[in-house]
Amino acid sequence: MAVTDEAISKIKDMLIRGELKAGDRLPPEKELSERLGLSRSSLREAVKALELIRVLDVRRGDGTYVTSLDAKLLNEAVAFVVDLHQDRSILELFEVRRILEPATAHLAASKITPDELLALRRTMDGIDENTDVEELVAHDLEFHSIITEAAGNDYLGSLLEALSSSTVRARIWRGLTQEKAVAHTLAEHRAIADALERGDAELVRALVTVHISGVENWLRQAL
Amino acid sequence: MAVTDEAISKIKDMLIRGELKAGDRLPPEKELSERLGLSRSSLREAVKALELIRVLDVRRGDGTYVTSLDAKLLNEAVAFVVDLHQDRSILELFEVRRILEPATAHLAASKITPDELLALRRTMDGIDENTDVEELVAHDLEFHSIITEAAGNDYLGSLLEALSSSTVRARIWRGLTQEKAVAHTLAEHRAIADALERGDAELVRALVTVHISGVENWLRQAL
DNA sequence: ACATCAGCAGACATCCGATCAATCGTGGCT
DNA sequence: AGCCACGATTGATCGGATGTCTGCTGATGT
Numbered sequence: 001m002a003v004t005d006e007a008i009s010k011i012k013d014m015l016i017r018g019e020l021k022a023g024d025r026l027p028p029e030k031e032l033s034e035r036l037g038l039s040r041s042s043l044r045e046a047v048k049a050l051e052l053i054r055v056l057d058v059r060r061g062d063g064t065y066v067t068s069l070d071a072k073l074l075n076e077a078v079a080f081v082v083d084l085h086q087d088r089s090i091l092e093l094f095e096v097r098r099i100l101e102p103a104t105a106h107l108a109a110s111k112i113t114p115d116e117l118l119a120l121r122r123t124m125d126g127i128d129e130n131t132d133v134e135e136l137v138a139h140d141l142e143f144h145s146i147i148t149e150a151a152g153n154d155y156l157g158s159l160l161e162a163l164s165s166s167t168v169r170a171r172i173w174r175g176l177t178q179e180k181a182v183a184h185t186l187a188e189h190r191a192i193a194d195a196l197e198r199g200d201a202e203l204v205r206a207l208v209t210v211h212i213s214g215v216e217n218w219l220r221q222a223l
Numbered sequence: 224m225a226v227t228d229e230a231i232s233k234i235k236d237m238l239i240r241g242e243l244k245a246g247d248r249l250p251p252e253k254e255l256s257e258r259l260g261l262s263r264s265s266l267r268e269a270v271k272a273l274e275l276i277r278v279l280d281v282r283r284g285d286g287t288y289v290t291s292l293d294a295k296l297l298n299e300a301v302a303f304v305v306d307l308h309q310d311r312s313i314l315e316l317f318e319v320r321r322i323l324e325p326a327t328a329h330l331a332a333s334k335i336t337p338d339e340l341l342a343l344r345r346t347m348d349g350i351d352e353n354t355d356v357e358e359l360v361a362h363d364l365e366f367h368s369i370i371t372e373a374a375g376n377d378y379l380g381s382l383l384e385a386l387s388s389s390t391v392r393a394r395i396w397r398g399l400t401q402e403k404a405v406a407h408t409l410a411e412h413r414a415i416a417d418a419l420e421r422g423d424a425e426l427v428r429a430l431v432t433v434h435i436s437g438v439e440n441w442l443r444q445a446l
Numbered sequence: 447a448c449a450t451c452a453g454c455a456g457a458c459a460t461c462c463g464a465t466c467a468a469t470c471g472t473g474g475c476t
Numbered sequence: 477a478g479c480c481a482c483g484a485t486t487g488a489t490c491g492g493a494t495g496t497c498t499g500c501t502g503a504t505g506t
Contacts, residue, residue, distance in 0.1 A: 061484075156315075251458060
């Protein structure tokens with residue numbers, strides 16, 4: 001194994017064993033490189049790799065720190081990969097989303113708070129046929145992320161966020177090409193919010209499935 | 224933006240634009256570094272970062288190549304993150320798995336081939352109460368991965384594989400072996416295989432949900 | 447004449463150590 | 477309180493020594 005890879009797994013081990021915790025500061029590059037038995041240049045390669053997936057946070061002139069190590073890590077890593085696959089296998093990625101999103105909404109149905117329901121309603125204020133595309137995308141993104149948040153599973157949230165970002169473009173296209181899409185989407189969102197309010201988990205799941213599948217089908221035919 | 228980060232996104236752009244395709248060989252480090260306007264050392268940091276998430280494949284003495292860029296990318300990236308979170312939020316990760324696995328099996332029910340069914344059966348040969356832990360883990364891994372494979376969505380496969388990494392499985396099995404878990408698990412696996420053979424998608428989903436939840440409950444109580 | 451194999455040369459990545467620049471945090475000074 | 481200089485730390489680059497792979501070439505054996 002290359003020295004750099006060895007350094008990566010050594011740092012990883014220090015994290016798993018709890019030797020390094022979230023927020024901790026690593027020894028200076030020079031010192032750490034000596035302790036791990038490699039040159040500073042090689043160590044920097046390892047640190048850069050861990051920085052890419054947001055495990056480490058390097059602050060110039062200050063030091064290198066361990067990030068919060070929470071579920072957001074998934075987001076960065078997955079988003080990078082999803083970005084690369086934008087035009088290739090977007091339908092397969094959408095299939096994953098179609099599995100996760102209804103299940104997430106189903107979870108959310110029993111946990112969502114009145115405050116979150118209110119926020120959910122508010123995302124729909126001021127949205128109509130005349131709203132411009134960017135605002136529509138922002139609304140859509142927020143609508144789904146409130147529900148995801150309510151489900152209370154951060155990993156689920158990160159995964160969904162990463163999966164959805166790549167579809168933003170698709171949504172924009174859809175908004176541009178289909179005239180009645182706004183009213184249609186809004187009606188579906190209202191129905192989902194209603195069902196969430198009543199705590200009807202099964203209906204929520206079905207509605208979200210239909211909602212996601214609608215976009216998916218449009219996408220399938222547009223490709 | 225730092226020189227290295229710039230290099231990362233430039234390479235990423237070359238991939239997205241199709242300037243670089245899967246399997247392509249990158250120019251030598253020296254040449255590429257000159258073209259991107261940075262030093263070789265800095266370029267190497269970028270390359271190392273991209274190698275960690277398996278976008279690039281560096282072959283010493285030969286050259287640097289673009290990997291297949293398929294769904295397996297997700298695996299590496301997610302597995303790394305999951306490894307780091309083993310003791311922390313494993314239950315949340317398990318919840319994601321409990322969503323994905325039944326849905327995957329549901330998909331597989333209508334697509335699985337006779338060959339795959341045969342292979343599924345064969346994983347259970349020679350497994351009984353006396354089988355040692357490592358063999359159990361191998362069987363379990365293979366059983367689930369055949370089903371995932373049959374579902375025909377590589378991203379789903381990568382995610383699931385990463386979520387139920389072999390280290391996690393090993394730990395669970397080690398805890399379970401003392402009890403009657405082997406016979407119990409085997410019976411559940413048989414039932415799932417039977418339902419798959421009959422193409423009863425709904426039953427498959429229910430069985431897998433029960434199967435995964437069983438492990439989850441054990442885990443919840445063991446923590 | 448042909449096939450085989452060892453060894454050599456070139457291309458390339460690997461690793462290192464040194465050097466200078468940029469930046470940040472701190473502590474002392476006014 | 478505000479300012480400034482200093483030390484610590486990362487950022488970036490370079491040149492050189494080394495390990496490793498590939499392909500060619502020439503010698504050897506059949």
